[in-house]
Amino acid sequence: MLRHDLLVVGAGGAGLRAALAAARSGVDVAILSKVHPLRSHTGAAEGGINAAFSEQDSWENHAYDTVRESDWLADQDAVEVLTREGPDAVYELDHMGAIFSRGPDGRFLLRPFGPEGIPRTVFAGDTTGHVVLQTLYQQVLKDRLRVYEEWLVLDLILEDGFCAGVLAYEIPTGTVHAVAARAVILATGGAGRLYASTTNAFICTGDGMAIALRNGIPLKDMEMVQFHPTTLPGSGILITEGARAEGGYLLNARGERFMGRYAPRMMEQAGRDVVCRAEQTEVDEGRGVNGCVLLDLRHLGEAKIMSRLAHTRELCVTFAGVDPVHEPVPVRPGAHYFMGGIHTDLVGRTTIPGLYAVGECACVSVHGANRLGGNSLLELLVFGRRVGENAAEFARNQKGVEISEARVRDAERELARIVSRSDGERWAALRDILGNTMSREMGIFRTGEGMRQCLAVIKELQERYKRVRLDDRGRVYNYDLVSAIELGFMLDVAEAVVVSGLARQESRGAHYRRDYPKRDDDNWLRHTVVHRDPLGNLHLDYLPVRITRWLPAARVY
Amino acid sequence: MLVTLRVRRFNPETDLEPRFQEYTVDVPEHFTVLDALITIRERIDGTLAFRYSCRMAICGACGMRINGLAGLACKTALRSALNDGTVTLEPMGNMPVAKDLVVNMEPFWHHLRTVRPYIEPHPARIGPQNEYRISPELVDELSEVVRCIMCGACFSDCTVDEIDINFLGPAALARAGWLVRDPRDSRAADRLRELSKPHGIWDCTRCFFCVQVCPKDVKPMEQILRLRRLAVEAGITDNNGARHTQAFVDSVKETGWLDEFTLVPKSWGWNPVALLPELPTAVRMLVRKRAPSPVHPRQPGVDEVRNLFEKTERKRSVKDDA
Numbered sequence: 001m002l003r004h005d006l007l008v009v010g011a012g013g014a015g016l017r018a019a020l021a022a023a024r025s026g027v028d029v030a031i032l033s034k035v036h037p038l039r040s041h042t043g044a045a046e047g048g049i050n051a052a053f054s055e056q057d058s059w060e061n062h063a064y065d066t067v068r069e070s071d072w073l074a075d076q077d078a079v080e081v082l083t084r085e086g087p088d089a090v091y092e093l094d095h096m097g098a099i100f101s102r103g104p105d106g107r108f109l110l111r112p113f114g115p116e117g118i119p120r121t122v123f124a125g126d127t128t129g130h131v132v133l134q135t136l137y138q139q140v141l142k143d144r145l146r147v148y149e150e151w152l153v154l155d156l157i158l159e160d161g162f163c164a165g166v167l168a169y170e171i172p173t174g175t176v177h178a179v180a181a182r183a184v185i186l187a188t189g190g191a192g193r194l195y196a197s198t199t200n201a202f203i204c205t206g207d208g209m210a211i212a213l214r215n216g217i218p219l220k221d222m223e224m225v226q227f228h229p230t231t232l233p234g235s236g237i238l239i240t241e242g243a244r245a246e247g248g249y250l251l252n253a254r255g256e257r258f259m260g261r262y263a264p265r266m267m268e269q270a271g272r273d274v275v276c277r278a279e280q281t282e283v284d285e286g287r288g289v290n291g292c293v294l295l296d297l298r299h300l301g302e303a304k305i306m307s308r309l310a311h312t313r314e315l316c317v318t319f320a321g322v323d324p325v326h327e328p329v330p331v332r333p334g335a336h337y338f339m340g341g342i343h344t345d346l347v348g349r350t351t352i353p354g355l356y357a358v359g360e361c362a363c364v365s366v367h368g369a370n371r372l373g374g375n376s377l378l379e380l381l382v383f384g385r386r387v388g389e390n391a392a393e394f395a396r397n398q399k400g401v402e403i404s405e406a407r408v409r410d411a412e413r414e415l416a417r418i419v420s421r422s423d424g425e426r427w428a429a430l431r432d433i434l435g436n437t438m439s440r441e442m443g444i445f446r447t448g449e450g451m452r453q454c455l456a457v458i459k460e461l462q463e464r465y466k467r468v469r470l471d472d473r474g475r476v477y478n479y480d481l482v483s484a485i486e487l488g489f490m491l492d493v494a495e496a497v498v499v500s501g502l503a504r505q506e507s508r509g510a511h512y513r514r515d516y517p518k519r520d521d522d523n524w525l526r527h528t529v530v531h532r533d534p535l536g537n538l539h540l541d542y543l544p545v546r547i548t549r550w551l552p553a554a555r556v557y
Numbered sequence: 558m559l560v561t562l563r564v565r566r567f568n569p570e571t572d573l574e575p576r577f578q579e580y581t582v583d584v585p586e587h588f589t590v591l592d593a594l595i596t597i598r599e600r601i602d603g604t605l606a607f608r609y610s611c612r613m614a615i616c617g618a619c620g621m622r623i624n625g626l627a628g629l630a631c632k633t634a635l636r637s638a639l640n641d642g643t644v645t646l647e648p649m650g651n652m653p654v655a656k657d658l659v660v661n662m663e664p665f666w667h668h669l670r671t672v673r674p675y676i677e678p679h680p681a682r683i684g685p686q687n688e689y690r691i692s693p694e695l696v697d698e699l700s701e702v703v704r705c706i707m708c709g710a711c712f713s714d715c716t717v718d719e720i721d722i723n724f725l726g727p728a729a730l731a732r733a734g735w736l737v738r739d740p741r742d743s744r745a746a747d748r749l750r751e752l753s754k755p756h757g758i759w760d761c762t763r764c765f766f767c768v769q770v771c772p773k774d775v776k777p778m779e780q781i782l783r784l785r786r787l788a789v790e791a792g793i794t795d796n797n798g799a800r801h802t803q804a805f806v807d808s809v810k811e812t813g814w815l816d817e818f819t820l821v822p823k824s825w826g827w828n829p830v831a832l833l834p835e836l837p838t839a840v841r842m843l844v845r846k847r848a849p850s851p852v853h854p855r856q857p858g859v860d861e862v863r864n865l866f867e868k869t870e871r872k873r874s875v876k877d878d879a
């Protein structure tokens with residue numbers, strides 16, 4: 001049986017940072033990822049990383065902006081860790097070899113942030129995530145860490161209440177393995193693919209969240225799904241926030257900068273949730289252009305577009321057939337980021353000893369109800385390291401538990417059952433229904449009625465899922481099977497999202513209910529925690545928000 | 558729009574030989590090659606295997622040969638790839654096929670690891686408290702290489718890797734070209750020496766394929782040529798490639814044209830043991846009257862040629878200083 005001190009599931013920014021930290025504190029680490037590390041979704045991040053680098057700034061400023069943007073749902077002690085350790089985490093990446101954009105003095109060039117224009121966001125052109133991911137992967141090569149590439153983790157192995165390893169499906173050969181460990185870190189990323197229109201890669205299917213849920217481990221604030229205001233119609237490809245930070249305008253069909261009516265002070269730079277709702281309202285009230293609004297960059301000029309937004313321009317030209325130097329780009333909101341995730345404490349511990357979570361699949365609660373753009377990459381670096389070190393420490397003091405090979409045989413039998421089914425529906429058909437329903441009912445505007453319908457659809461899809469049929473019966477690179485397994489994860493995560501959202505009878509950040517349009521601090525300034533019992537029923541609990549300094553106030557733009 | 562995708566398929570569990578399969582699908586005009594492939598696997602034939610993830614030309618997963626040339630399926634508009642309504646899709650070259658359009662990229666990753674693709678700061682040097690100072694000009698230059706997404710397209714179509722899989726190949730060499738110039742790295746000279754060995758920078762034949770197919774405009778060949786120049790400038794000329802280039806330059810500079818007779822010995826060094834293997838070729842050339850003449854007179858106008866050389870050399874050194 002394969003055995004390591006520590007397993008890291010996921011090779012995006014969070015997983016790689018955690019693995020490096022753990023390996024450098026001296027334990028034997030292995031990484032498992034369903035795609036080659038460089039194919040992870042972190043590479044797609046464009047805009048940048050926030051931290052209080054400049055003299056004009058301070059971690060308190062950054063923390064306050066984060067808390068306000070979270071609509072006061074973020075835990076302030078976690079935000080303090082994030083923002084205090086921010087600059088060092090980025091310097092560390094620079095020392096590892098990251099190439100970030102520089103100013104004439106050779107120091108980081110910082111993008112201005114917010115209405116005060118404090119320079120706070122470090123970036124690498126508009127391919128920041130690519131640079132982060134490449135840099136971390138280079139370090140993984142340097143440290144010669146073991147990577148199980150194209151291994152899809154199916155489940156956790158829990159023994160005597162401890163996390164003792166994982167079950168994984170080796171995609172190239174179709175073999176199921178049990179991999180034993182003294183500790184496991186889940187860093188499996190987000191679940192944007194629950195929605196029909198999303199900025200996320202095809203692999204963002206919420207696997208880690210679903211695996212946690214199925215093992216009775218609580219998820220937190222799952223109703224908080226961020227939509228991004230500028231995505232291309234059809235493909236959902238993201239046009240970075242940087243485009244507006246550099247001075248881009250949003251126009252409606254009449255050519256008005258409509259944000260003036262919704263956020264007179266911050267205009268296009270208002271919170272993502274606010275801009276999304278404004279766009280949707282313009283479209284719903286008949287001032288859209290084929291379901292979109294227009295992002296106008298022309299006044300920035302070709303030179304600035306080429307030096308700061310070259311990749312963005314390439315995306316517009318390739319995927320929308322529009323050159324932003326000469327024409328405005330049609331954009332609309334798309335599902336982007338899961339603020340919620342596996343409930344953890346400040347060092348990534350879950351409720352199961354030996355199981356940790358970090359990155360987008362986790363919820364240490366630095367984003368609350370609405371994430372500040374540029375804070376996620378920072379979270380990967382800051383918490384990736386903390387969680388890696390902490391899990392390594394735990395693993396060092398832990399005796400390995402024996403795990404039984406029976407789990408492998410059970411999993412193989414289960415997969416064989418799916419593969420051998422000769423009639424039934426295709427997974428793609430069910431996934432389309434899920435995506436469309438989620439986009440309609442769990443999107444930017446929600447209602448109790450709509451969410452109830454959505455839940456009914458998900459329940460029905462879960463039943464139909466039991467009869468999904470595959471075309472591919474082979475063992476080698478059976479992506480048909482991989483996609484079917486992923487759909488199973490997606491359905492379980494979707495249920496948690498809707499159940500959490502239905503219960504929250506207020507509007508806060510990304511969770512906006514037409515039937516409860518106001519924020520309600522008296523009743524709802526608290527975290528939603530959802531867990532599944534062994535019978536498969538979901539239960540809700542609530543946790544207080546940790547407020548250390550900044551008392552809730554209205555969020556005005 | 559009705560299109561036909563001709564896909565080279567191979568399933569190691571059932572097929573002895575690869576075969577082509579045609580799929581005709583009705584898809585919207587704006588679809589990419591990847592969109593069409595996804596339509597097939599979701600609606601028509603779930604056994605078709607290919608890799609993809611980001612669908613936005615940044616993860617490097619979807620490399621394949623499209624009408625014979627390597628590229629990204631997600632970055633290629635279907636319309637632009639059609640010949641008489643058909644596009645032909647094959648797995649990338651120079652790597653073993655695992656299934657259908659999925660290749661085993663280990664040869665590519667192996668070469669990447671060989672060039673030690675990470676910063677190696679001097680162990681005794683203490684870095685700054687904050688970030689290293691790097692000029693924005695250098696950042697711009699390096700960014701050209703940094704943006705490589707390791708898709709393997711260049712490696713797939715490299716004509717040298719096709720005959721010698723040990724050649725480090727365009728992507729790994731380009732990446733090395735970044736590290737050699739990175740002020741945070743301490744191994745520039747060692748790196749140049751390692752890269753000048755056989756299978757390194759001097760093995761590229763400058764066929765230009767890597768530049769042509771690279772979806773991120775990394776221009777690997779130009780990075781390789783830059784590395785050659787840096788190696789020569791660093792005095793690392795004790796190898797066939799550098800000597801070959803120098804012999805070329807010397808001959809043209811001195812006589813106005815290429816002295817083919819001495820080119821081989823000058824490149825390989827005047828070393829009888831090293832030259833021995835070339836003897837049969839020389840004899841065959843003599844027999845077929847293809848051997849160059851040992852007499853190599855100066856051409857008229859050679860002064861002008863020399864003048865040109867001196868001018869460009871001066872220009873280049875000014876540019877390098879800047």
Ligand SMILES: Cc1cc2nc3c(=O)[nH]c(=O)nc-3n(C[C@H](O)[C@H](O)[C@H](O)COP(=O)(O)OP(=O)(O)OC[C@H]3O[C@@H](n4cnc5c(N)ncnc54)[C@H](O)[C@@H]3O)c2cc1C
Pocket residue numbers: 009010011012013014015032033034035036037040041042043044045046047048049128129151152153154187188189190199200201203204207208238336337358359360361373374375376377378380
């Ligand atoms: C288009 C886009 C742009 C963005 N821009 C920014 C930005 O500018 N700034 C910012 O701060 N944030 C940005 N974000 C958000 C940020 O990029 C992500 O939240 C972050 O990269 C997530 O990193 P991660 O390491 O948690 O997960 P990912 O990078 O998604 O990695 C997940 C890993 O888990 C593996 N995995 C998943 N499931 C399994 C399984 N079952 N078995 C094995 N392995 C598995 C995957 O293979 C992958 O390696 C952006 C997001 C998007 C979509």
Ligand code: SF4
Pocket residue numbers: 711714715716717718726727760761762763764765766767768777778781
């Ligand atoms: S130019 Fe050189 S590296 Fe590029 S494909 Fe040709 S031989 Fe290979």
Ligand code: SF4
Pocket residue numbers: 704705706707708709710711712727728731770771772773774775776777
């Ligand atoms: S150099 Fe270009 S073609 Fe080669 S791996 Fe990098 S991005 Fe792909």
Ligand code: FES
Pocket residue numbers: 608609610611612613614615616617618619620629630631632
């Ligand atoms: S799918 Fe990521 S590069 Fe094509």
